[in-house]
Amino acid sequence: MIADLPADLTRSGLNLIGQALSIFDADLRLAVANSQYQAMFDLPETLTRPGTRFEDTIRFLVERGEYGPQDDPPAAVAFRVEQARTFQPHYFERERANGRWIAVEGAPLSQGGWVTVYTDITEIRRQESLLRARSEELSEQVLDHAERLSAANRELAATNAALKEAQRVLTRSEARIRQVTEMVPAHIAHVDADYRYTFSNRQLPQVFPGSDAGIIGRSIEEALGSGSFATLRPRLDRALAGDPQVFEMTHAPSGRRIRIALTPDRAGHGVYVLSTDVSAEVQAREALSHAGKRSLAAQLTSGMAHDFGNLLTIILGLQGRLAARDLPEVAAGDVHATLAAARRGAALLDRLARISGPREVALQPVDLPALLHEVAALARPSLGDGIKLHLDCDLGSQPLLLDPGAVQDSALNLILNANAAIAGPGGRITLSARRSGEWIEIAVADTGHGFSDEALRRATEPFFTTKAGQGSGLGLSMVYDQTKLMDGTMRLDNTARGALVTLRLPRRPVARQMVLLVEDDDTIRADIRAMLTGLGHAVIEAASLSEARAMSDLPGLTLILSDMQLGDGLGLDLAGPLPMLLMTSLPPGDPVRARAPGPVLTKPFTTARLAAALSQTKAPACPSPP
Known part of the structure; x- marks a missing residue:
């Protein structure tokens, strides 16, 4: 009832x-x-x-x-x-x-x-x-x-x-559509024939970091900058003429890869725009492609290394015996050429093993200007006649978290590639480094003939080379992989004077800290202490929660790194005014782990992961007064 x-x-x-x-x-x-x-x-x-x-x-x-x-x-x-x-x-x-x-x-x-x-x-x-x-x-x-x-x-x-009922229905429908579009993880917009926004779902900053959400009435150039607008304008013009467009572009300030779909307005008053961040998809696609090629290299290496190595050993031995004899000049030249070819084969086998084998980034504090000066000193003796190497380093003296071996190998590889690209005597190679927002840009420019269209598309593929039998095709591929391991990007361009390769690496300044390390396992604590000191930090150790509480107010402490589960309590109980980073072997989703106020390091972890986590750890927000 x-x-x-x-x-x-x-x-x-x-x-x-x-x-x-x-x-x-x-x-x-x-x-x-x-x-x-x-x-x-x-x-x-x-x-x-x-x-x-x-x-x-x-x-x-x-x-x-x-x-x-x-x-x-x-x-x-x-x-x-x-x-x-x-x-x-x-x-x-x-x-x-x-x-x-x-x-x-x-x-x-x-x-x-x-x-x-x-x-x-x-x-x-x-x-x-x-x-x-x-x-x-x-x-x-x-x-x-x-x-x-x-x-x-x-x-x-x-x-x-x-009419009132129709207006009520339309208003409710419009509000529902707007709410739905604002929930979509993409930017949906409409621009008129003058490139001005007439509609936006306010998701532009999520796709193009650094932009403003309030763009109605503003032009694309005002909202995204002249560089992005110059890339978009030819496509917009074709879409305004009635030709739908789907393409990808790189947002230079953030390095993100954006897929954009332009659909002409049927009423002829502009273009609908759908912009999606596909950086993760592109990285996964490229990583899958490179992984496939590296897997092929690994199979080739594992299947041929033994026999190939034996053959090279025999060839080198025989040619060495021939070289020791008193041979005619022509024959002696042939023997030396054969030896050189065999040694190149051995070097290629070693590079195949390096590209196909497992690698891990090893971040540590690096004085990048000093490292690049060292790279320039190593490279200059190998340059061709009259080729000058100029170093332009516009960075401060603060150490940065980088993999020094990877940076050095990459820079040397790019310089030697630039040297090979300069035909004839004379020429100039420029190695530069500067800060660009939250990135460090390391670039190598030359005055050679530049990249061909095919090279611009395929230069990062393993085994692709334009050196007509003189190169292995592994150099730029290795640079690309090392850059990706450091969470960076690589870009190839042609300038008015030659080729330009730009590496963008995350700028992770090293703030040397005094860390209170809380871990009840002696062996694990020793390993983590070695990681921290290797990163340039000072360490004070505690083996229990009670011991850590007695030390947490020591002068000079800047951060607490604690295991979540200690023998006499939870590391969570150390939360206070100091920044804190927790670590645990508990899997994601565990109730104890879910109580963590911030990111948690999963054991075991590498020095690189620890360095990245430390650089992102901030002090917890102070509670409001009652």
Whole structure:
């Protein structure tokens, strides 16, 4: 009974309305009707129950003569049912068979179906007739105008009600669409023919870091910068001309890879824009491609290394014996050439093993300017005649977390490649390093012939080379892989003077810290202490929670690194004003691990992971005063 109360209240309220009302759903079945609806049309009880078919009601009214004499009653019924299926808002006045006049106002519902209100206007029409009959003083024209104005006012009121309902539905629909678009992890926008934003789901900063969410009315150049706009403009022009575009671009300030779809506006007023960050997808795709090639190299190496090594050993031994003899000059030259070729084969085998074998980044504090000066000193003796190497290092003296071996190998490889690309004597190679936002850019530029179109597409593929049999095709591939291991990117370009290769590495400044290391396992504590000191940090050790509490207020401490589960309690209990980094062997999702206020290092971890975690650890927010 209680469950039926809302329906009863609704029905009672509708019965108090002076007009007749009916609501039919999208399936043309009666959903709601009040008592005036039954009384006005003298309907039987069976035609006022919810679920009654509209066709049955119309058939009853047609057969009773509600719509006047009908030559073909079934056709009249079918006509009105078909009208209902394509329901349109309407208002009209008609005289019933019993001589009474009614005004009929209908409006569709957003959920499907329609509502119709019937108003008995017999008295209004009678007054209008009496006014006409008894007012001989009034001109016929005035009376006509009065009647038309009265009917027009009633129709206008009905139209306004329909418009208000349509506006309510559209407003609710627009709000729902806007909410949905703002939940999408992509930027959805519309720009006009002047490249100005007319709509945005406010997700631009999530796709293009550093941009502003409030871009309505602003141009693309204002929102994204002149560099990104220069890349986008040719594509936008083609889309504005009616040609849809899908392409990828690199957002230079952040290094992110963005996929953009441009769809012409059918009304011809601009272009719809969908921008998605596909950096992870591109990295995974490239890593899969490189992994496949490295796997092939590994199979080749493992299958051929033994036999190939034996052959090279025999060749080198025989040629060494020949070289020791007193041979004619031509023969001696051939022997030395054979020895050189065999040694190149041995070096290639070693490089295959290095590219195919497992590697791990080894981050440590690095004085990058000093390292690059060392690279330049190592490279200069190997340069061609007249080729100059210029070093341009615009960095401060603060140490950075880098893999020095990988940086050195990469820079040397790029310099030697640039040297090989400069044809003839003379030329210039520039090794530069500078800060770019949160990145460090290391670039090698030369005055050679530049990259071919094919090289720009394939230079990072293992075994691809343009050196006509003189190169292994592994140099740039190794540079690319080492850069990726350090979470960086590599870009190849041609300049007006030659080729340019730019490595972008995350800028991780080393803030030397005094770390309170809390770990109850002596062996693990010794290993982690070695990692920390290798990164340049000072370390104070504690073997228990109680011991750590006694040390946590020592002057000079800057960070606590603690295991989550200690023999006498939880490392979580050390949380306080100092920044804290927790570590554990518990898997993600464990209830204890879930209580951590920030990132957690999973044991075992490498020095690189520890260094990255330390660089990102910040002090917890202070609680608000009660």
